Amino acid sequence: MKKPERLTFDARETWGKRTKDFRLEIRPYVGYALQSVSLFVLLLVLAGSFFYGKLLTQAPPGFPFREIAALVLLPFAAWSPIRTYIREADTVFWLPLETEIARHYMTRAVNASFAVQAFGLLAAWLAVWPAFAFADGDKPGFIHALLVLLVLKRVLLQGHWTELKLTIRSKRALLAMLRWLLAGGCLYMLLTLSPPAGSLLVAATLLIYFGLIHLLDEKKLHWLQLVEAERRHRSLILRLLNQFVDVAELHGRPRPVHAPRKLIRGLAGLRFDASHTYRFLYVHVWLRSEGFGMTLRLTVLGGLIISFTKGVAAPAIVFLLFTTLTALQLKELAKAYRHSEWSFIYPLPPALRAQSAQTVIRRIHAVTVALLTVPLLWAMAAPYQALLLLALGLGLSYIWTTLPKNSIFSK
Structure with missing residues (x-):
């Protein structure tokens, strides 16, 4: 009678395969997410750099640069967080190899x-270093x-693994709270x-903490907790990507977004009439698509930048810039259902679709x-200057959405 073969486990191969599988799964969604948010992130970085520079040069004496950096x-x-890529089925098949998995696979995780996370910490330290360097007194290099x-x-990560x-x-819960308190205290002291x-x-604080987690460390793996932690982390990433594109694992069809009826009526001026059919359609398309989020982000970001500018030229330039950017963003709305065969089946005038799109975009x-x-x-010296820019912005909006030669719908 042959002896049963000893179970073997290749931690490097298994880790590499599961990491690769997850990257391949989210790769299509990451591309769409980057396309959606790249413009907003670029504008946010530019605005943040501008105000960061102003803060460094105009901060009053005694400004708490060190505390803010911490x-x-x-x-x-x-x-x-620790990604393990553990699945529920692993609690059955990997249990006989628990010692080997804890020693090799989990160490790799x-x-x-x-x-x-060290790369993220390095990026954050690079970001706060200019402000920290402006602080008075003796400070580490x-x-x-x-x-x-x-x-x-590294020590705090080991604490989370415990x-x-x-x-x-x-x-x-107590150990997690201690980890956050210890992180804040160490950063403040440093x-x-x-x-x-x-x-x-x-160093003394970390030695005491390391000794504590060594005493509390349990040699066996808490499989159910590992599965739940991995599920939460995976769900967090997929939900984040789902804000930009529909993720198939979360649902197989577009998520229903219920728009406020008063907002729809205000934007489209809806009546129960055939001539308002496409207005109803385009308002819903805008509210349920990423266009709503992009328009909202551009408006909020533009308003924040204008709030921190002074004079006449700078606020006017920022105002006209974001007025143009929102117009270009809304331009994509007119392309929806442009080639849909249903628009030729409805008993509606052929030109009604483009006219309705113009009306909705002009109001938005x-x-x-x-x-x-x-x-x-x-932001401006006199209120009448703001009103003049308002009139200019509304005039440009009317030109972009009405005149055939200059209309954003001409192409």
Whole structure:
């Protein structure tokens, strides 16, 4: 009688396969998400860089640069998710190999999570370094602080791994709260105290914390907790992507978005009449598509930038820039159902579709122009200047959506 063969497990191959499978799964959605948000992110970075520079040059004496830097770094240091790609079926098939999996596969998962999160921490430190460098007093150098931050991150990540193995929920909650408090305290000591004192106190605190998690560490894996943590992390990523494109795993059809009826009537001026058929359609298309989110983001971002500008030229340029950007964004709405065969079946005039699209876009754009005018009232020297820009914006909106040669629908 042959002895049963010993089960083997290749941690590197399994980890690589599951990582690759997940990347292939989300790759199409990531492309669409980047296309949707790239313009907004670019404008946000430009606006943030402008105001960041003004803050550095115009900050009053004693401005709490160190405390703000610690606050910005806190989530990057304390939030320590660990991707394991564990599935529910693994609790059955991998259980006999628990020791080997904990030693090799899970160690690889923790190290991979540290590599990704260390990059995020580095990006955050690069972002706050100019402000931190403006702070008065003795402070650690860039490399010195970065090395301490990376050690802090690695210890806190190990603490979170210990939390995932605990079976008692109250212990997990207390240890998670301690992790956030310890991250905040270490960042405060590192960035506000003198370099020797801050580094020594952080090292002592981390040694005590490391000893605590070593005492609380459970040798066995809490499989159900690992599956639940992976499910939450995976769901978070898919829901984030679902804000830009419909993710098939969450639902197989477009999600229903119920738009307020008063808003629809105000934008389209709807009546129960055949001539308003396409108005009803285009308002719903705009409210249920990514165009609504993009228009809202551009309007909010433009309003914020205008709020922090002064004079005549700068607010006017920003106002006209975002007026044009929202018009270009709304241009895509007119292309919806342009080649739909149903538009030729309905007993409606052929030109009604384009006319209705013009009406809806003109009203939406007029609302965005009016909203962008509000911060102009205090950004400009006199209110009449804001009203003149409002009239100019409404005039441009009318030209873009009405005159055939200049209309955004001419192509």
